[in-house]
Each structure stands twice: as structure tokens, then as C-alpha cells.
Amino acid sequence: MKVIRTIAELKQALRTKRREAWSLGTEGSVGFVPTMGFLHEGHASLLKRAREENEIAVLSIFVNPTQFGPNEDFERYPRNEEKDLSVAADAGVDFVFMPPVQEMYPGKSSTTVSVAGVTDRLCGASRPGHFDGVATVVSKLFHIVEPDRAYFGMKDAQQVAVIETMVRDLNLNVEIVPCPTVREPDGLALSSRNVYLSEEHRKEALVLSQALALSDRWLAAEGGRVEALTRRITDYIQSSPSADIDYVEVLSYPSLTEPKEGEHNELDKGLLIALAVRFGQTRLIDNRLIPYGEIQ
């Protein structure tokens, strides 16, 4: 495994590796997992899949300043290079790209990639500019790595919708592979931000995964009425004394539009139940996608 910190060196390394593959008569396909580091089992599951499905596996670790708002946690976002490299090595990654900020944004950057519509709701509403930062840095990374496939966790379902929309609209040459959320044994969705939770908040935060686990039954009990489901979930979360709800939303996925009773956009796959809730200073997100075919 090679750790690389400059764009030029990564491109050169990938070129060499691809040509080696071609000379052996194989495709030299590249699987890519872009992350902000502080890797957990969720990331490890993406790396494992990238490793299995491609000849070359690339991980990037870059805490991207442009996707943090002025009052957000860019400076205190957790970092642990040593642990990250050990997770990457265990997964059999070929190249770890860890550019300094100056390498990704030398001088003034003037270009922004924005995705309208899917960024209006959920985290886009409370984090203005966040998804512009995500779309822009991911398009930069795609141009640098030129992956055949890129792996993203469904924990950030809206991020997946944004990236898939960008790839389709800009004709990017990459297949986006959404992967299931990885959870602790008690149900808490893995997140780099979980380390901030106090012991008490850690326990209370289970209301999120519990409410999601109950939501298909609640939806059936309410005869498919989305407003009633939203109310049940909200009530359940509010039973936890510290929970401060940012949003509880049920939207058609991946368009992230209001679902209409009994019909949906033919490109949409299911109902996304999406939650963002603060416990103390820590904002957690979680979601569940119920395929339209499975709604009773």
C-alpha cells in the first residue's frame, strides 16, 4: 500500500498500475472510496467492496473545508491518520491519497458544482452550501482518480442522491455504488461523529435506529399516510429527553421530493425516512429506505 500526498504522484502511480493491468490483458478497473478519514467499520465495508470488485483500490482521506459552514466543526473534525492507514491496509487498498488542503485548493478557487432540487431539503436546508462543497470536491477527486466505480454509504443518503444526480447530469464516467449503512450491535449507525457523544447521549441516540426499525409497521398501521408516520417517529424520538430534532422527513428517493399518495416518479425507488437529531453538541443523521414494492 502506497500513501500519496500529491495529485501528480497519484496520477502517475495510477497510470503505471493501469498500464501494467492492460499489458496483462485485464481492464485495470479502479474502485474508489472518497472519505474524510477517521475510518470506522462503515468505511471498511466500502473499502472491502471496492477491493473485491476492482483490480485497483483507491482510498482518499481529505477533510474538505468547503463543505463545512462557518459555524461547523471543520477544525475539530476528528482525525487519526495512523488508525486510518491500518484500516486501509487491512482492507488491501493499493493507494491512499491524503492531500494537504493546499494541494486540493492552491490559490483562489472560483468554480462550483451545484446540484439543485435534491439539495433543498434535509441537510441541504440546514447546511447552506454544504452540498456545493461536496459536489465540487467529489468532482475534483473523480477527475484526479478517474475511477470506474465509486462507493458511498447510504448513511448519507442525500449525499448519494446528490452525487448520482451530478454524475448523470455532467456525464461523468463513473458508476456510483451505494452501500448499506453499517450499525453497532445495538443499532446505532456508525459515524465519525459518534466519538463526541457522552455515555448518556450514546444511549438516548438509540431512539433513531429504533424509530426507523419500527417505521414500516407504523406506515402500514397508518394506512400509508406519510404525515401520520412522521408524527409517530417524532413522538418516539421526543421521548428521549436530550433529543433536539433538526428534521424528520419522509421523501420519495432519490428525487427527494414530497411523496404523493398512491403514485411516484418512475425513477424513484422508495420512501426515504430521514432523521437529523442533536444530542448535546452532536448532530446525528440516520435513515431508512423502504422500497415502494415493500410498502403494504
Next chain:
Amino acid sequence: MKVIRTIAELKQALRTKRREAWSLGTEGSVGFVPTMGFLHEGHASLLKRAREENEIAVLSIFVNPTQFGPNEDFERYPRNEEKDLSVAADAGVDFVFMPPVQEMYPGKSSTTVSVAGVTDRLCGASRPGHFDGVATVVSKLFHIVEPDRAYFGMKDAQQVAVIETMVRDLNLNVEIVPCPTVREPDGLALSSRNVYLSEEHRKEALVLSQALALSDRWLAAEGGRVEALTRRITDYIQSSPSADIDYVEVLSYPSLTEPKEGEHNELDKGLLIALAVRFGQTRLIDNRLIPYGEIQ
């Protein structure tokens, strides 16, 4: 020469052609000239250069609706497929990509590439959204064609600045090659829109190239004072009775910022004298770049 109307077919054709080149031990470099068609000698000069400097030469012809404003000339933008194909064949182009609008924008497109700063002045000021449309469609075409080099005429100097900024900021894998403006023997810059000029306006429009030709001497005579140069150019153009000035601007290029006396941004190459003037219904642009080293 092959005329191709779908993205899938073009990608397939390019893949085959590149692999042929590789199997012969050459790079299979692709030179690309994106246009809106109605080709003239200016475009032919770009195609010639793309042909000379690359193994594979690609021309695209696509009148991009998203770069026209609601009151602009999208519907009446001139088109002549037969003539265009003959110009392309003469230049030795391999592939002409002529997608219908539906192929480039199937369904709703939500993603925009915007370049701030360089788009605020000149044509960006009077054509809001124009350069977003240009940057977005050019990034789409770059992803489809994956060229090694792309050729643009300096007639649209601001467009070149926008594309160069986008390529740098988004780490696109293409070298932008700016090429000199081609002129009629009497000095008029070639433009697809010249066909709209009445005989009288055609004659009057020569004030643009004449003022640009005189501008280095005027600048020297005014001791390098940019405001005085702007005034001289404006007076000269206004001597033509039909000329309706949109702008006369002298900016540092390619940052397109106000030049400061005696100093400039180290990335900037020279002073761009940029004109946009209406003759009747027809808006013409022209410019001249005076390298900083040549200013007396």
C-alpha cells in the same frame, strides 16, 4: 469521417480508435474542438490545429440552449449542417459529434458548473447565466470526449478564461489551447453572427478591429493610462453612426480584474481590450490582448 449523434456511439468509437493507437504503440491523443456549428475559417483554423497536434480529431456541433438567455437568439442561431460537414471533412476530422438536445439534456438537468469572478465583467454582466451554461456544457463534453487537448478561439477571450479557470479548479484532464482570432482581409473578426449584418452595418463594424489595431499606440501616447485608452476607443467607435456600445473594457487577463497601474497579478499575461457593440440587431464582440512585456 464519421458523423455520430449519440453519446454511447461516440464513446464506443473513441474507445476503439484509442485502442487501435495503443496497439500500434502510440498515445492515441484526442484533439477536440467544441462548437455551435455554422463553421467559418476561424473554426477551420482550430480544426486544422487539432488535426496536426493529435492522432484523433473530434469536432462537436451543438447549439447549447442553456447558454442562451430568454431574449437571446437560440431559435434563430444560424445552422448549416451540410456546409459544416464539408468544412470538417476538409480539415480531416475523424468524428463529428452532433447530438440532438434530448441526447445532451434528457429529462430535467439539475447540475450547474459556475465560475465566479471571471464571469462578472464583460459578456457575463450583460448575459446573466450565459457562462454557467457554457461551463456546464463544456464540462459535459469533456467527460464524453475525454480529450487530451481542446481548442478555443481567442475571439471569445472571456470564454477561454472561464474554461481555463474551470479546468484548473476542477482538475480536469485536458490542456486548453487558445488560438488566435481569424479575421476577414479588412479586419472584421469572423463570427457566425456576421451573416446578420446589413451591408451598411458590415462596413461600419470595421471600427472595432480598427480601434483595437490602434490601441497599443494610443496606450503608449496616454502614458499607459487605461481610462484614457478606454475613452479614445469609445470615441472612435462612436464615430460610427449605428454603433451601440455594450461595453469597452480594458482588464488584466486572464483574471479579468481591473488593471492596477505599474503592477499586475503574476498569473496575468497582459491587458485585454474587450469590445461588445451592437449594429442594428447584431451584437458583435472583438478583443486584443497586449502582453505586459510589449506595453511601452
